[in-house]
Amino acid sequence: MTAPHSIQPEYDLVFAGGGSAGCITAGRLAAAFPNLSILVLESGPATKNNKEHMQPGHLIAHVLPNAKTMQHVISQPSEHVAGRRVDVSTGHCVGGGSSVNWLYYNRPSASDLDDWVNEYGNDGWSSKELIPLLIKVLSPLRVLSPKLILLKAETYEAAPNKPTHGYDGPLKISFGGHKLLEVSKQFLDVGVQMEKSRLVSDEINDFTANSLNRFANVPKWISSNGRRSDTAHHYVYNKNLSNLSVMDGCLVNRVVVENGVAIGVEYVFDKRIYESSPQDVRLVKARKLVVVAAGAMNSPLILERSGIGRKEILERAGIPVVAEVPGVGHDYQDHTVCLMPYIVDPSYETMNKLWRKDPATWETAMEQWDKDGSGLFGTSGLEVAVKLRPTADELADLGPDFLPVWNESFRDRPDKPIIWLSMIVGLPADQSALPPLDFIVPFNSLNYPRSRGHLHIASADPYAEPDFQSGFLSHPADVAAHRWAYKKGHEITRRMPSFRGALGPAHPTYSEGSAAAAQMAAQAPTPIDAPKLTYTAADDEAIDAWLRNTIWSTLHSLGTCAMKPFDKGGVVDPKLNVYGVKNLKVADVSIPPSNVHSNTYSLAVLIGEKAAVIIAKELGGSI
Known part of the structure; x- marks a missing residue:
């Protein structure tokens, strides 16, 4: 058997993982320090110039069960999700989630980032320090030294001259290469008519409370010529960085630590990518630094296989303790999502024919995209949204389970929405x-879930299924928020002119005689001025049961290597150093100490850029 790659025995920096954040950090550092050799080991396949990654509309390829570009992590059964085992996927390719995600451009509120400083003591991670990593901020230091001006991430093509957006970065944001579909316009129009206090806006991403309770056509991480803005192509590929080596199909087993110092990593060629590859464990050394950047679903497992974690978990797997860091793999969290499928009139254009691979639709869409990036392949099918925060009149509708959480976490933080309500213009599944x-x-997606889970190794085998508990819906406030948002979404959708009924098995089962049950059988739109449904206690129980049977992951996993004080369960400090080990950092979406209401790609961009700044300074330079 021949090894798929020739990897040198030693590099200056070694990255264990080449996902969204890892590509940014490695690419920035390689460009800033051409004399340093940098290696990125990614367990998934390469993505360079692959249309399945470049075309936004092709994302359906990555949700299929046999896709090698996604890794499926299956949770333990839980009573909170009706005894189910929940499948939480994560990007498994160069570029990670940025190469396979749904491309929504959704940034956090300023207070989300400030919480990391105010509640967890992470100096240097406030909104004032992080937001400039996305947008160009002129500084008087520029006159003295242009190198002190950080390279920014964003080029916002959706609209000119927006003060909170960037216009000179590698990642482009636009409305994509296809026009806004009529069904999406209907969602906006009906939503505004139903929700009198919620208006249409062209801006729901300015980091402030002004972005809440506004219906919007949402920009995406797509260029105006219909190309995905992933970190692999925009920070690593096609950059002519001769000092940067990105090796796909390389599964990191563990970080090798000697006398408390990380000296390199052990890896195998991933047999899921290179089926006939040799499976002997190999070592590559790092002269200066090891950076674990394998994402929230893999970074804690690498640390634990390295002997870094909770003592009893390591001993159970037969791994000697190198550094006892009990927070590793603790407090897993995600944005749970409630999906509500409906049937629409076939005269309206949607993504369904493309995703069913209708030959004529597929051929036409491919020709359009090849020509100029337009057509269905130039969009992701996610077009409209509203960030919902209950008004004073609506708080009672959420019920008593949610009120304590509201008083503690939301009442005095006006820029925090509780729900992201949106719509996919197609069924992203095998039909x-x-x-x-x-x-x-x-x-509807829950922005700040109170439920928590964990993710730990079950053995020393890097291919073994982990001990994963999602924790989904284990807190009653999360159920209450989803129930409220389901009702909101249903009232809007059933009034859309394109509505032709609910996909019954995918909605709650109400008792006979219920007004909700009668309406669920409707196959024509409800008049705009019809009264809203009144739900009984039994109806609410039916919704809750349905939620537990169907709740899913947005694939926004985070928090498993949290950046907070060691005595509060932290794994890394504000400089991303792993407690108890020198020359070892974690830099990916496993580090957020608390959740935010953005998608995790926005976070990965911030973390990747911030990590590059931190490491560059420690290397004696700047970016």
Whole structure:
């Protein structure tokens, strides 16, 4: 058997993982320090110039069960999700989630980032220090030294001259290469008519409370010529960085630590990518630094296989303790999502025919994209949204389970929404068992779940299934928020002119005689001025049961290597150093100490850029 790559025995910097944040940090450092050799080991496949990654509309390829670009991590059964095992996927390719995600451009509020400083003592991570990593801020230091001006991440093509957006970065943001679909316009129009206090806006990403309770056509991490803005192509590929080596199909087993210092990593060629590759464990050394950047679902497992973690977990797996850091793998969190499929009139354009691979639709869409990036392949099918924060009149609708959480975490923080309500203009799944209908899928995503889980190794085998508990819906406030948002979404969708009924098995089952049950059978739109449904206590129980049977992950996993004080369960300090080990950092979405209401790609961009600044300074330079 021949090894798929020739890897040198030693590099200056070694990255264990080449996902969204890792590509940014490695690419920035390689460009800033051309004399340093940098190695990135990514367990998934390469993505360079692959249309399945470059075309936004092709993202359906990555949700199929046999996709090698996604890693599926299956949770333990839980009573909170009706005894189910929940599948939480994560990007498994160069570029990680940025190469396979749904491309929504959704940034956090300023207070989300400030919480990391105010509540957890992470100096240097406030909104005033992080937001400039996304946008160009002129500084008097520029006159003295241009190198002191940070390179920014964003080029905002959606609109000119927005003060909180960047216009000179590698990642482009636009409305994509396809026009806003009619069904999306209907969601906006009906939403505004139903929600009198919530207006339409062209800006729901300015980091402030002004972005809340506004319906919007949402920009995406897509260029105006229909290309995905992933970190692999925009920070690593095509950059002519001769000192940067990115090796796909390399599964990191552990970080090698000698006398408290990380000296390198052990890896194997991933047999899921290179099926006939040799499986002997190999060592590559790092002269200066090891950076673990394998994401929230893999970084804690690498640390634990390295002997860094909670003592009893390491001993159970037969791994000697190198550094006892009990917070590793603790406090897993995600943005749980409630999907609500509906049938729409087939005369309206949606993504369904493309995702069913209808030959004529596929051919036309491919020709359009090849020509100029337009057409269905130039969009992701996620177009409209509203960040919902309850008004004073609506608080009672959320019920008593949510009120304590509101008082503690939301009441005095006006820039925090509780729910992200949006819509997919198609059914992103295998439709072979369904009649050839056209679907839309409104969904609500919980921004700050109180539920927590964990992620730990179950053995020393890097291929072994981990001990994963999602924790989904283990806190009653999370159930209450999803229930409230489901009702909101249903009231809007059933009034859309394109509405032709709910996909019954995918919605709550109400008792006979219930007004909600009667409406669920409707196959025509409800008049705008019809009264809203009144739900009984039994109806609410039916919704809650349905939630526990169907709740899913947005694939926004984070927090498993939290950046906070050691005695509060922290794994890394504000400089991203792993407690108890020198020359070892973690730099990915496993480090946020608390959740934010953005998608994790926005976080990965911030973390990747910030990590590059931190490491560059320690190397004696700047970016």
